[in-house]
Amino acid sequence: MSMAQSPEPLDVDRERTRTGMSKTALKQGFLDNLFYIQGRFREVATPHDLYMAAAYTTRDRILERWIKSAQRYKTNQSRTVCYLSAEFLPGPHLANNLVNLGIVETATEAAHELGLDFDAIIAEEAEPGLGNGGLGRLAACFMDSLSTLQIPSIGYGIRYEFGIFDQTIEDGWQVEKSDNWLRNGNPWEIPRPKIRFPVLYGGYTEQYRDHDGRSRTRWVPAQIIDGVAYDTPILGYGVGNVNLLRLWKAEASESFDFQAFNVGDYYGAVHAKIEAETISKVLYPNDEPEAGKELRLKQQFFFVSCSIQDMIRLQFNTVGPLDSFAEKFVIQLNDTHPSLAIAELMRLLMDEHDMDWDRAWDITHRVFCYTNHTLLPEALETWSVSLFERLLPRHLEIVYEINRHFLDEVRVHFLGDEDRVRRMSLIAEDGERRVRMANLAVVGSRAVNGVAALHSELVKTTLFKDFHDFWPDRFHNVTNGVTPRRFMVVANPRLSRLISETCGSDDWIRDLDRLRDLEAHAMDSGLHERWHEVKIAAKRDLAAWLKHRTGVLLDPEAIFDVQAKRIHEYKRQHLNLLHIIRCYQRLKQSPNQDMVPRAFIFGGKAAPGYFMAKLIIKLINAVAEVINNDPQINGFIRVVFMPDFNVKNGQHLYPAANLSEQISLAGKEASGTGNMKFSMNGALTIGTLDGANVEIREEVGKENFFLFGMSAEEVSQRQREGYHPWEHYAKDAELKSDIDLINSGLFSHGDTQLFRPLTDRLVNQDPFMVLADYRAYIACQDHVAEAYRDHRHWTRMSILNVARMGKFSSDRAIREYAEHIWRTEPHPIDL
Ligand SMILES: *Cc1c(COP(=O)(O)O)cnc(C)c1O
Numbered sequence: 001m002s003m004a005q006s007p008e009p010l011d012v013d014r015e016r017t018r019t020g021m022s023k024t025a026l027k028q029g030f031l032d033n034l035f036y037i038q039g040r041f042r043e044v045a046t047p048h049d050l051y052m053a054a055a056y057t058t059r060d061r062i063l064e065r066w067i068k069s070a071q072r073y074k075t076n077q078s079r080t081v082c083y084l085s086a087e088f089l090p091g092p093h094l095a096n097n098l099v100n101l102g103i104v105e106t107a108t109e110a111a112h113e114l115g116l117d118f119d120a121i122i123a124e125e126a127e128p129g130l131g132n133g134g135l136g137r138l139a140a141c142f143m144d145s146l147s148t149l150q151i152p153s154i155g156y157g158i159r160y161e162f163g164i165f166d167q168t169i170e171d172g173w174q175v176e177k178s179d180n181w182l183r184n185g186n187p188w189e190i191p192r193p194k195i196r197f198p199v200l201y202g203g204y205t206e207q208y209r210d211h212d213g214r215s216r217t218r219w220v221p222a223q224i225i226d227g228v229a230y231d232t233p234i235l236g237y238g239v240g241n242v243n244l245l246r247l248w249k250a251e252a253s254e255s256f257d258f259q260a261f262n263v264g265d266y267y268g269a270v271h272a273k274i275e276a277e278t279i280s281k282v283l284y285p286n287d288e289p290e291a292g293k294e295l296r297l298k299q300q301f302f303f304v305s306c307s308i309q310d311m312i313r314l315q316f317n318t319v320g321p322l323d324s325f326a327e328k329f330v331i332q333l334n335d336t337h338p339s340l341a342i343a344e345l346m347r348l349l350m351d352e353h354d355m356d357w358d359r360a361w362d363i364t365h366r367v368f369c370y371t372n373h374t375l376l377p378e379a380l381e382t383w384s385v386s387l388f389e390r391l392l393p394r395h396l397e398i399v400y401e402i403n404r405h406f407l408d409e410v411r412v413h414f415l416g417d418e419d420r421v422r423r424m425s426l427i428a429e430d431g432e433r434r435v436r437m438a439n440l441a442v443v444g445s446r447a448v449n450g451v452a453a454l455h456s457e458l459v460k461t462t463l464f465k466d467f468h469d470f471w472p473d474r475f476h477n478v479t480n481g482v483t484p485r486r487f488m489v490v491a492n493p494r495l496s497r498l499i500s501e502t503c504g505s506d507d508w509i510r511d512l513d514r515l516r517d518l519e520a521h522a523m524d525s526g527l528h529e530r531w532h533e534v535k536i537a538a539k540r541d542l543a544a545w546l547k548h549r550t551g552v553l554l555d556p557e558a559i560f561d562v563q564a565k566r567i568h569e570y571k572r573q574h575l576n577l578l579h580i581i582r583c584y585q586r587l588k589q590s591p592n593q594d595m596v597p598r599a600f601i602f603g604g605k606a607a608p609g610y611f612m613a614k615l616i617i618k619l620i621n622a623v624a625e626v627i628n629n630d631p632q633i634n635g636f637i638r639v640v641f642m643p644d645f646n647v648k649n650g651q652h653l654y655p656a657a658n659l660s661e662q663i664s665l666a667g668k669e670a671s672g673t674g675n676m677k678f679s680m681n682g683a684l685t686i687g688t689l690d691g692a693n694v695e696i697r698e699e700v701g702k703e704n705f706f707l708f709g710m711s712a713e714e715v716s717q718r719q720r721e722g723y724h725p726w727e728h729y730a731k732d733a734e735l736k737s738d739i740d741l742i743n744s745g746l747f748s749h750g751d752t753q754l755f756r757p758l759t760d761r762l763v764n765q766d767p768f769m770v771l772a773d774y775r776a777y778i779a780c781q782d783h784v785a786e787a788y789r790d791h792r793h794w795t796r797m798s799i800l801n802v803a804r805m806g807k808f809s810s811d812r813a814i815r816e817y818a819e820h821i822w823r824t825e826p827h828p829i830d831l
Contacts, residue, residue, distance in 0.1 A: 087136030091647030129163030147236030342444030603645030
């Protein structure tokens with residue numbers, strides 16, 4: 001018997017139009033929503049009205065499952081995973097929800113019968129860009145898998161009013177436009193004005209004695225801001241479970257306004273309101289130089305404080321006393337951004353809920369788990385003690401106290417090793433004193449994991465070596481994954497249909513290991529032909545899309561060679577560029593050579609303050625302009641930069657790629673997930689032994705992967721020996737001539753200085769060893785071109801890549817977290 005009830009139906013028809021899955025019910029629901037929610041009718045509706053009506057019609061069908069899930073989780077007192085992440089990058093919801101509801105075909109037919117262009121409706125949805133890239137996208141894939149695996153969970157984050165900027169390209173340069181994604185309304189979120197918590201900042205702390213005579217601490221803040229919950233339902237694939245993405249919006253706290261401002265200071269009160277709301281105003285682009293980040297620390301504390309208060313509320317509403325908090329909840333910290341949660345839970349348990357230190361610490365360190373995402377030293381978060389103290393005086397005391405307890409243990413364990421104590425301290429004492437958020441996260445968590453096998457090894461042997469010596473059992477690996485629902489079924493329906501037909505079932509969508517069934521058909525020429533057709537069709541679609549947006553026309557027969565990811569020196573888009581320039585020079589020197597046509601496609605945003613990354617974008621566009629307009633090249637190579645790479649636009653890219661560029665310097669990319677999305681869609685990878693590339697190559701077989709470059713081991717050895725990039729420049733004539741061509745001004749209308757900062761950096765410092773891997777990369781690219789000539793062989797490799805990608809489903813990753821780290825069970829909700 002189900003406890004969940006649809007709203008009391010006024011009549012049978014009304015009930016069905018809200019929840020019915022038939023074509024008739026969908027049509028009626030759509031027209032009703034258009035009329036009653038939008039106040040529109042067919043003849044005057046704008047494309048956006050039509051999208052909104054389709055979204056509400058879909059949401060109606062999710063809501064019943066959502067209520068049912070919430071009720072069931074509550075009565076069962078289900079153990080709940082709380083995924084704390086400063087970023088979520090879910091991509092447009094409509095198409096994904098239709099897939100997960102299993103009504104794509106019905107909805108398409110219904111739209112057709114209403115005379116609507118369904119693809120156009122889907123394309124209306126704005127990208128909810130609440131993340132920078134891989135980390136936020138991982139959080140979104142995990143939310144999809146948590147629901148699909150029927151694990152009760154809540155994703156907690158910030159409802160940024162402005163997400164990651166929209167990128168346009170003007171005169172070859174990146175230009176950032178603010179992303180006002182909420183402008184036209186967001187049909188997927190449900191505001192919860194009553195779920196509201198105060199968040200405190202600044203002020204001072206004082207000691208007092210409570211009624212039992214115990215010494216206690218009271219925090220007297222200087223500012224209080226409210227966080228209000230906005231909920232987005234996250235439906236699993238083919239299941240009744242709907243979990244919650246709960247994002248916090250900052251609002252002025254009324255009670256505080258009236259107290260803080262003189263009666264009659266109307267403008268002052270309004271000003272305070274504006275200031276409060278800035279906290280959830282804008283997402284910070286990553287890779288930005290330090291400075292002016294006070295707001296960022298405020299944001300982190302803001303969402304962490306709301307989320308922990310919300311969990312405590314839920315604990316009281318379901319289980320009861322806080323002693324079992326660590327049995328009811330597990331909190332996963334997505335990187336160090338939410339690691340203040342450790343100090344905040346301690347504060348709430350002690351200062352607000354009367355616990356002593358030992359009991360509070362016992363709960364805290366059993367509830368938290370932490371995922372590390374980077375080894376790059378410049379990306380490790382630290383906050384100056386003075387800023388920390390000014391904003392969070394109580395939390396600084398707690399961090400000091402955690403540190404005191406912790407370092408006492410370290411001293412006992414490593415007698416006399418004060419060097420180690422200094423390295424492990426939560427406070428960096430060299431120079432300006434700073435709080436090390438990664439150390440806080442490791443000390444406050446019972447489990448720490450890296451995101452690919454190689455990365456997790458490096459976490460143990462380099463970044464957290466001291467901690468691993470101390471607590472070897474605390475460290476784990478969970479290799480990342482991506483959801484096949486979004487990146488195969490939604491993005492690539494043609495391939496998905498072909499796979500289902502070939503395997504005789506669509507079970508692979510929930511059990512990606514079933515893709516192995518394709519292997520039996522890897523030599524089947526019938527399949528080869530259809531596989532090739534599916535790829536060509538996606539390439540034609542992408543070519544049309546790019547032609548429309550950039551004016552560049554690509555030849556669908558060419559190798560589609562794609563590098564799409566954030567622009568960063570460690571990802572080495574400039575290594576890719578050097579290969580393009582090499583191809584160009586070869587063609588210029590012998591125009592009649594038999595070169596395999598290639599389309600080089602880039603996509604990715606640069607942080608607005610990252611000069612070198614922005615210069616790389618300019619160089620890509622500059623090289624594109626010269627090559628695409630050179631009549632001698634005659635289209636044999638083409639270069640195009642896809643503007644505004646995001647989840648929505650990426651869905652055009654993955655299905656169309658033949659070659660996936662995963663060419664970061666070994667040891668720098670923690671995992672990568674773009675690599676998985678491409679391979680799942682039948683692209684072959686050219687890559688280094690970095691991040692999850694290592695495991696992808698293991699899975700697909702080394703004969704189906706284009707490997708080049710130094711290993712992480714070789715990289716550190718070269719660095720120890722002393723790396724001199726200018727020697728490569730001096731010794732390798734082709735390399736020299738490629739770099740010299742950039743400096744010649746050919747790509748910059750005669751300006752020989754424009755790209756100097758880039759070429760000088762390569763020749764003189766080259767921190768990511770582009771020049772050291774150049775020769776191996778060029779040779780490997782030549783193998784790629786040769787391999788592409790043999791269509792049958794290439795198609796076979798492509799099929800085998802897809803067939804062997806089962807491991808890289810985020811379902812597998814979530815199963816590993818659930819089993820080894822979270823110790824949590826599925827709670828199925830029947831359909
Ligand atoms: C998957 C994804 C990424 C991550 O790509 P990597 O190649 O792993 O860096 C970044 N941005 C978007 C929009 C993505 O979908």
